[in-house]
Amino acid sequence: MLIPSEQWTWQYCPIKDRLVLNLDDTVQFTSELTGAMLNEKVLNQPFSIAEAETFWRIQDVLQPLIANDAECLEFCFHALANRFRQLTAHKSWYFATQRQQDIGAYQLVQLQGNDQLTALVVASDLECIECLLLASGETLAGKLLAKNAVIRVLRNRAQLLEVDIDLARSA
Template sequence: MLRPSERWYWTYCPTKDRLLLDISDDAQFCSPFAASQLISQPVQQALSMAEAEMFWAIDDSLQLLALPPTVRLEICLTALSSAFVLPQGHKSWYFQAYSEYSPKAFELVRLHGSNSQYALVVATEGQSSSCLLLGEVDTLAGKTLPRLHLLRLLNNRLLPLQQGAQYRQSA
């Protein structure tokens, strides 16, 4: 898997209408975010040390799922690029409500609409969180949200990722 580098640069491409991450002379990551979704359009903005640390925190969280390295990389880079996206309106009514929960940034959670899906918490603010969908999900309203869709939800719509049963020792 690629490792973050000080030679990586964020840029906006008007031809593709996408936020890009220049990884090398031969490789670019094309985010799913268009100009209309962005707070600003960066021009040769170097990847920061904080972003590199976030990359590793996201990758560590994704280790809990059996994802191929290329998929983990795509999710990591999409999650990093979400920092450039305008704040989203709440889409909480699309998902079932549960008891209050306070997720941490880069934590994996589950959402339940008509079906269940994993999401990565990319930011938290008060009683809501911005999440990146890890797969397509059908909402309670009958709408299908695509993989890598960014949405903001009330925290009571999020469930912690359940770990496998813990082994107990008996005396």
């Protein structure tokens, strides 16, 4: 398992036109975020203690649902990269209205479109949540959303996902 390090750095790569996380001299995680999607084009920003704590929190949340370590790691990095994303308008009409719940960051939710989509909440504010999709699926409008896409929706469009957590692992 990969362990977060202060040697990791975020940077915008103009050649790839993507935000990347440099893990060492030879390994990079390339995010889906293009330069136009970024709120700032970062250069060699070190991975912080807060990001490391969030990394472990996301791992714990995803572990019961995502068995593949590489896929879980990919979701973690996409979730962490979201803080560099420009704020976008919500796309709530893509999903059915659900019962209003108190939903916070790093919880698993389901969004009901033509497909039921499982997502990780990567950011939240008073009215909306931003969800990282854990699988591809179709919205009520017939739009196909890709795995790892982040979509902003009103809070009443998401339903908390009940997942059994192995308490022995998280203790």
